[in-house]
Amino acid sequence: MNPARPFTPDALADRWQCSSETIRQMCHRGELSFFRTGRMIRITAKAVEEHECQKSVSDDCAVDSASTGQDRTASGSVAVLRHAPERKRRQRP
Numbered sequence: 001m002n003p004a005r006p007f008t009p010d011a012l013a014d015r016w017q018c019s020s021e022t023i024r025q026m027c028h029r030g031e032l033s034f035f036r037t038g039r040m041i042r043i044t045a046k047a048v049e050e051h052e053c054q055k056s057v058s059d060d061c062a063v064d065s066a067s068t069g070q071d072r073t074a075s076g077s078v079a080v081l082r083h084a085p086e087r088k089r090r091q092r093p
Contacts, residue, residue, distance in 0.1 A: 008042065012048060023041075027041055
């Protein structure tokens with residue numbers, strides 16, 4: 001039996017509907033298990049499944065995303081937009 005292929009940050013971001021940078025930050029903070037292949041980050045299907053079982057995926061991505069579009073309150077009547085700080089590009093030497 002073939003083990004499931006590991007996820008790239010981009011593929012997992014598509015699955016969780018958030019940015020690939022959010023996935024990379026989760027990995028570096030230790031919230032999501034990962035391994036490296038050279039400089040590339042890969043996340044095993046088992047790590048993804050474990051994380052999805054622990055927390056609601058939409059809540060994880062909403063915390064780190066630039067704009068969630070709405071607040072997920074019990075009443076559902078409040079809309080909250082968040083603005084992420086502008087990223088500065090690193091200049092090449």
